[in-house]
Amino acid sequence: MNNFLTASNVVKQFANHLALDKVSIDVPEGSIFGLLGPNGAGKTTLIRIITQITAPDQGEVLFRGKKMTMEDVYHIGYLPEERGLYKKMKVGEQALYLVQLKGMSRTDGLKKLKYWFEKFEIQTWWDKKVEELSKGMAQKVQFIVTVLHDPKLLIFDEPFTGFDPINTNLVKNEILRLRDNGATIVFSTHIMASVEELCDHIALIDKGKTILEGNIDEVRSRFKPDTYELKFKGDAQALRNALDSGIEIMEEPTRGNIGHLILKQQSRMPVRDMVTAINSTVDIISFEEVIPSMNDIFIRAVEGTNHKQ
Amino acid sequence: MNKINLVIQREYTTRVKKKSFIIMTLLTPVLLAAMLIIPGYLATKEDNQAKVIAVIDKTNITEGAIPQTDYMKFEYVSGTEVETIKQNFAKSGYYAILYIPENVLVSSKVQLYSNQQTTVGVNEHIVKALDGFFTNIKLKNENVPMDIMQRIATNINVDTIQWTSTGEEKAGSAGLVLVIGYISGFLMYFLIFMFGAQVMRGVMEEKSNRIVEVIISSVKPFQLMMGKVVGIALVGLTQFVIWIALTFGIFYGAQSVLKDKPDGNQTTSISSNIMEKGNTQIAKASSTGKYEEMFKEISGKFSAVNFPLILGCFLFFFIGGYLLYASLFAAVGSAVDNDTDTQQFMLPITIPIIVGLFVMMNAMQAPNSSIAVIFSLIPLTSPIVMMARVPYGVPYWQLGLSAFLLIISFMGTIWMAGKIYRIGILMYGKKVNYAELWKWLKYKN
Numbered sequence A: 001m002n003n004f005l006t007a008s009n010v011v012k013q014f015a016n017h018l019a020l021d022k023v024s025i026d027v028p029e030g031s032i033f034g035l036l037g038p039n040g041a042g043k044t045t046l047i048r049i050i051t052q053i054t055a056p057d058q059g060e061v062l063f064r065g066k067k068m069t070m071e072d073v074y075h076i077g078y079l080p081e082e083r084g085l086y087k088k089m090k091v092g093e094q095a096l097y098l099v100q101l102k103g104m105s106r107t108d109g110l111k112k113l114k115y116w117f118e119k120f121e122i123q124t125w126w127d128k129k130v131e132e133l134s135k136g137m138a139q140k141v142q143f144i145v146t147v148l149h150d151p152k153l154l155i156f157d158e159p160f161t162g163f164d165p166i167n168t169n170l171v172k173n174e175i176l177r178l179r180d181n182g183a184t185i186v187f188s189t190h191i192m193a194s195v196e197e198l199c200d201h202i203a204l205i206d207k208g209k210t211i212l213e214g215n216i217d218e219v220r221s222r223f224k225p226d227t228y229e230l231k232f233k234g235d236a237q238a239l240r241n242a243l244d245s246g247i248e249i250m251e252e253p254t255r256g257n258i259g260h261l262i263l264k265q266q267s268r269m270p271v272r273d274m275v276t277a278i279n280s281t282v283d284i285i286s287f288e289e290v291i292p293s294m295n296d297i298f299i300r301a302v303e304g305t306n307h308k309q
Numbered sequence B: 001m002n003k004i005n006l007v008i009q010r011e012y013t014t015r016v017k018k019k020s021f022i023i024m025t026l027l028t029p030v031l032l033a034a035m036l037i038i039p040g041y042l043a044t045k046e047d048n049q050a051k052v053i054a055v056i057d058k059t060n061i062t063e064g065a066i067p068q069t070d071y072m073k074f075e076y077v078s079g080t081e082v083e084t085i086k087q088n089f090a091k092s093g094y095y096a097i098l099y100i101p102e103n104v105l106v107s108s109k110v111q112l113y114s115n116q117q118t119t120v121g122v123n124e125h126i127v128k129a130l131d132g133f134f135t136n137i138k139l140k141n142e143n144v145p146m147d148i149m150q151r152i153a154t155n156i157n158v159d160t161i162q163w164t165s166t167g168e169e170k171a172g173s174a175g176l177v178l179v180i181g182y183i184s185g186f187l188m189y190f191l192i193f194m195f196g197a198q199v200m201r202g203v204m205e206e207k208s209n210r211i212v213e214v215i216i217s218s219v220k221p222f223q224l225m226m227g228k229v230v231g232i233a234l235v236g237l238t239q240f241v242i243w244i245a246l247t248f249g250i251f252y253g254a255q256s257v258l259k260d261k262p263d264g265n266q267t268t269s270i271s272s273n274i275m276e277k278g279n280t281q282i283a284k285a286s287s288t289g290k291y292e293e294m295f296k297e298i299s300g301k302f303s304a305v306n307f308p309l310i311l312g313c314f315l316f317f318f319i320g321g322y323l324l325y326a327s328l329f330a331a332v333g334s335a336v337d338n339d340t341d342t343q344q345f346m347l348p349i350t351i352p353i354i355v356g357l358f359v360m361m362n363a364m365q366a367p368n369s370s371i372a373v374i375f376s377l378i379p380l381t382s383p384i385v386m387m388a389r390v391p392y393g394v395p396y397w398q399l400g401l402s403a404f405l406l407i408i409s410f411m412g413t414i415w416m417a418g419k420i421y422r423i424g425i426l427m428y429g430k431k432v433n434y435a436e437l438w439k440w441l442k443y444k445n
Helices: A043-050 A070-075 A092-100 A106-117 A135-147 A165-180 A192-198 A216-222 A234-242 A273-281 A294-309 B002-016 B018-044 B082-087 B119-143 B146-152 B174-208 B212-216 B221-260 B265-276 B287-304 B307-335 B339-365 B369-375 B382-392 B394-424 B436-443
Strands: A006-014 A018-027 A032-036 A058-063 A077-079 A155-158 A182-190 A203-207 A209-215 A227-233 A245-252 A258-265 A283-290 B051-057 B072-075 B096-100 B111-113 B161-163 B169-171
Touching: A018 A032, A018 A043, A032 A043, A032 A135, A032 A165, A032 A192, A032 B146, A043 A155, A043 B212, A058 A070, A070 A077, A070 A192, A077 A135, A077 B072, A092 A106, A092 A135, A092 B212, A106 A135, A135 B174, A155 A165, A155 B119, A165 A258, A165 B369, A182 B002, A182 B339, A192 A294, A203 A216, A203 A245, A203 A294, A209 A216, A209 A294, A227 A234, A227 A273, A234 A245, A234 A258, A234 A273, A234 B161, A245 B265, B002 B212, B002 B221, B018 B221, B051 B082, B072 B339, B082 B096, B082 B111, B082 B369, B174 B221, B174 B307, B174 B339, B212 B221, B221 B307, B221 B394, B339 B369, B339 B382, B369 B382, B382 B394, B394 B436
Parallel strands: A018 A209, A032 A182, A032 A203, A077 A155, A155 A182, B051 B072, B051 B096
Antiparallel strands: A006 A018, A006 A058, A203 A209, A227 A258, A227 A283, A245 A258, B096 B111, B161 B169
């Protein structure tokens, strides 16, 4: 497999529990990869193995086809979930220190920081101490520092916590822009709405195992319940009679004179035939396939594995 | 290693820029110089108020036996009792009442009454004068001829002379050696503890700020730890160098200022008063001369001590001892979440330091006792104890062995601390105990 980032059969054993049990993920280049899972699933451990903070007991991490080394961390931007800044240090000084640690020269770092501070309209913070900033403000600085050195791989662990909707949007757009500029992004979160919005690929980890992986559209269609939502004008009873017995009908409350039905396919009746049957009896306002939300998939997948055990 | 340099730089500059550092750095030499100058200064000045002591002499033979000095006058009062003077003591202006009983030759006891604690100087002056006087009387009573008495009068002075391995002899100074040993031993204790604790606080700050994971995604935990340890060591060395430079600067500065000062009015007027009274005592020297003498004495004593060796040892043992303790402190800081949790781990670290301090006090008196030798070899106490011994002269094999053991053990503690640190800094919300630390030590990665 020729992926940008591959973790294969990663095992990490802590004193009393197995944090990762042969976890494998493949992150395609230029994608936004959602790393999902309930609390304590092992996401942070996996991320720490990718960022070379800890080493796996077994398995390996390949970065651009080669085994990842300490040198590669220059190409990674990592925003950990547990993040902070030195409280007593000035914002600018601190940002400069952190980007220098990522291998940038002082002058380059200064130039780029100026650019980003202007972009986020926070130039006035440069000489402020971090303790004077609010949590959201500090998060902004952290975000800048994470992406400043143009890393090929960006890892965000809950990047939106502490942001108001305006700043969440700002950061979201930046993430998309970074992806468009060629960065590959691994994105770990509990907010499923943002997963739907941003991610191309996902992997769902639970209890140290990968339980779901793939392209997000493919994953969602895999969980498709084969139901369709229909809004129409016309005689509901005539419609029921017209529809084949292979379709289960769940009624929704009718608003005004608009009928609302959820149709569940029992037999594999072609959608086209279904639409023809409906069209011949009532006026269709809308007809669409119900795609499960990531939220539903998450819950179903995690609970599903729990039932198996 | 470019990254570790960055860490060192940050640790260094943020601390050196702090107000508390600047104040400490500037104030301490002033205090140290004052410690060197003031006792000497006071000693030359003595008390500037003349003390008048009333003497009630029941033997009626001692008048003139106690020499008057610039600041001590003895006034013989006859036909009165202690009680009478005591009643009007405050108004009388007397400093004390010296009572010499009739049977003094038998009892060898005189009494000095005062409403305040009399100074050692006054007591010694009286004892010395009367000792000689009554010895002479006793000898006279035994019919020892005057000329024999003069011939047998002896006054022993001890000049301590130390020879070095090259056979060179120099005047020693037991007092100064003791003081230097004490100061450097104590300073060592203080510096190791202070900067070691700074390392611990620094580690805890990074952990509780949650910045540590951001940093170790670009720097190895061991680099971060060592960067902090080295950075703070440099802060300590900077402070130490400034202290030494400023202390000597102030000392020699004060020397030249006091030298150039014109005669102190008070001293001159007192001495001229004495002259007028026709006192036989000659005012020894003008005040300028006195200062000069004082500084000459202090500087002279300095030259008798092997300062380069002491400074060299101090630097070595400071660095070694600091590395040993700082790495332990770093390990503790990484293992805990807050200050209160540090207590249980601090104890095993503080105990050796305190033991070192106590043995050091002992070693100042007996620098070659077996306890002093042993504890100056044990790495956890050696930096402190050895410093008390170095000014006295320590065999080179002991210095070498002590240094060797220290190097071996700080390398060991750094290695150990690195293992604990690496796990500890990412461990939140967990009460850690010794068993847990032991597990961390055994983790491979």
